[in-house]
């Protein structure tokens with residue numbers, strides 16, 4: 216193994232499936248982490264992925280890295296533990312409702328969290344496993360860490376899909392589409408159109424200005440497409456991986472470089488937007504200590520009602536497992 220600088224950026228990944236391995240690849244090729252440990256029930260697969268990833272280093276313009284199949288003891292001094300595991304029984308069953316995975320994944324998440332905390336870990340948890348909002352709440356409760364240090368990918372992936380769909384629709388770069396999808400990573404997610412802009416121009420004005428080109432803007436249809444496109448990907452290849460792994464890599468960079476960047480993650484909301492005691496998609500300022508603060512957008516009444524609906528669904532989901540978390 217190569218030697219790495221004394222102050223390494225160390226990330227542990229628990230769950231080396233489609234998402235975990237795509238994330239690991241981003242950590243290597245984008246030079247985000249110096250040390251990457253991979254934990255999976257299937258240790259041989261974790262070892263094979265670690266070897267394979269190491270072979271991506273010589274041809275990439277990146278620093279040398281330590282990459283290996285890891286044990287929970289290796290989490291002790293990690294900056295980040297990302298949980299991308301999925302219990303073998305927790306597969307989509309045709310219904311494509313992420314909350315249906317809850318009963319299958321909750322015991323796994325509690326057990327993983329306790330194993331990580333048993334190492335003495337005091338870093339930041341990033342959670343991807345579905346249903347991500349409820350499971351992020353579970354990890355926060357089971358770890359005993361401050362909620363600011365436990366973050367889910369939330370509506371980061373829907374936001375990326377929205378930006379891409381709008382960019383395609385009006386033919387601009389997705390980087391010039393600003394705004395967020397909020398709420399549950401799931402069926403009740405909603406695009407906060409009141410805050411979406413193209414460059415700095417509010418999208419509703421853009422659409423009005425260009426009514427000759429677009430006619431009446433089909434906001435509901437576009438919003439529906441944002442929620443459904445993940446299932447189109449899932450039907451085609453059996454998982455979704457690159458989009459969420461890209462979002463996870465983005466949060467990782469924000470933490471490791473203490474960026475104070477604003478991202479729509481699953482964060483703990485208490486007394487904001489009329490919501491309390493719930494993890495859900497919300498724009499938050501992210502840095503080395505996790506969530507520094509939430510961003511308080513001005514939403515219209517319909518959007519606040521959609522937020523309340525998402526929160527109610529997620530609170531009910533969490534209440535159904537709260538006792539098992541302890």
Ligand SMILES: NC(=O)c1ccc[n+]([C@@H]2O[C@H](COP(=O)([O-])OP(=O)(O)OC[C@H]3O[C@@H](n4cnc5c(N)ncnc54)[C@H](O)[C@@H]3O)[C@@H](O)[C@H]2O)c1
Nearest residue numbers: 230231232233234255256299300301343344345347454459
């Ligand atoms: N939040 C999002 O936006 C988003 C997007 C895509 C996928 N997901 C979720 O991410 C999770 C992973 O998806 P995937 O496609 O990579 O799944 P996958 O089935 O390809 O991989 C899951 C991996 O977890 C491992 N695993 C299972 N139990 C474990 C345990 N107790 N400890 C360690 N490893 C364990 C399995 O061996 C497997 O390698 C799923 O829950 C999926 O629904 C979330």
